[in-house]
Amino acid sequence: MCGPAHHLAHGHNHQGHVETPAATGQPQQEMRPCPRCGAQVQEDFVFCPRCGAELLTACPECHRAVETGWTHCAYCGAELVDA
Numbered sequence: 386m387c388g389p390a391h392h393l394a395h396g397h398n399h400q401g402h403v404e405t406p407a408a409t410g411q412p413q414q415e416m417r418p419c420p421r422c423g424a425q426v427q428e429d430f431v432f433c434p435r436c437g438a439e440l441l442t443a444c445p446e447c448h449r450a451v452e453t454g455w456t457h458c459a460y461c462g463a464e465l466v467d468a
């Protein structure tokens with residue numbers, strides 16, 4: 386009656402213990418899928434490291450990622466022109 390099911394119930398609980406890298410003090414990077422190849426890339430990546438797709442517009446001056454629709458870079462103030 387009390388068969389192996391009882392043993393299984395006490396098996397590994399993957400939800401209880403999650404292997405996380407030791408706290409480094411760095412905030413967790415948000416990841417998102419590349420629209421072209423689907424690779425998980427950091428949210429602030431400008432280009433997909435796997436397929437080279439342009440993920441964000443990069444400021445021509447400081448090369449930081451800028452949002453679509455911005456007319457000026459929020460970081461260095463460079464004018465962003467829509468090519």
Ligand SMILES: [Zn+2]
Nearest residue numbers: 419422433436
């Ligand atoms: Zn990609």
Ligand SMILES: [Zn+2]
Nearest residue numbers: 444447458461
């Ligand atoms: Zn800039």
